Amino acid sequence: MLPFFKKKKKSGGDTAVSAQDVIQETADAGDEEVYTELALHPSWNLPMEQQYVLRFLNNELPPLKPNQISLSGISLRREDNGVVVSAFVRHSLSKPIKIGKATLLLLSADDAVIARKEFNLEEMGELPEKSSRPWNFLFENATLKTNNIPEEGWKLAFELRQKHRLELEESWEKALPKAEKDKLRQLVDQLEPPKPGEVNFFGLQAKLTEEHGLSVTVLIRNGSDRNIYFEQLPLQIEDAAGEVIARGGFALDCLEVKANTTKPWTFIFPKELIRKSEPDLSKWKISIVKQS
Structure with missing residues (x-):
């Protein structure tokens, strides 16, 4: 007998998200509450007693709103x-659905992340309309963020990727006029976001300074799910002819670019680092210099 069949009380909480955010599908309009029916996986041949316990637990669950997918925690055990x-995977759509790969978070009662892992939920098979399917999820030790595993009040939740957005350093936030900030936000929204885990630079403006240096403004784009920090950044600039026109290192005092955001920054190469007196800046490229 599996542990979550042993008692008629759940130890975990419930979370729900829009089906659009998980499977890019919706089916129903309106606001009528939906009660989900138990739908065991075809390979689960359980005794009637165990099915009764699952049915009892499922019947105790709160109704869902239309077009929702929910994770309802049943039990948790350390191995x-x-x-x-163990959790019920529920949905309120009036048609069968399949869920593909999804990143799930194991959360404490105060929403601190206990574990994070990507699962292939296709293994659950097709979920009948308005159904609730019990499933087991193994978070290996390597996925755990803490050894403090609660027995009660925990939750299982989908990690939804937030829309890539502009984030300004405080000094930029204060200095830029609203119109300029709006233009930057519009540009970030129009650009294709970086791929998951990718960090790249997008050039905005390059111009020679009165002191015969080179001022370069770029967007630092962080596509990863964690904040990144820059302390030293060796950069080079190539002009339209493909020639390196400036190269140098910059101390950034732990510049932070938050997860899934873009931050504009200006780098000024002094004249001592300029390698070409009359560069063609009609087209240019910035890149990080690989250290040998």
């Missing part, structure tokens, strides 16, 4: 190789 979470 030698990690933490096994």
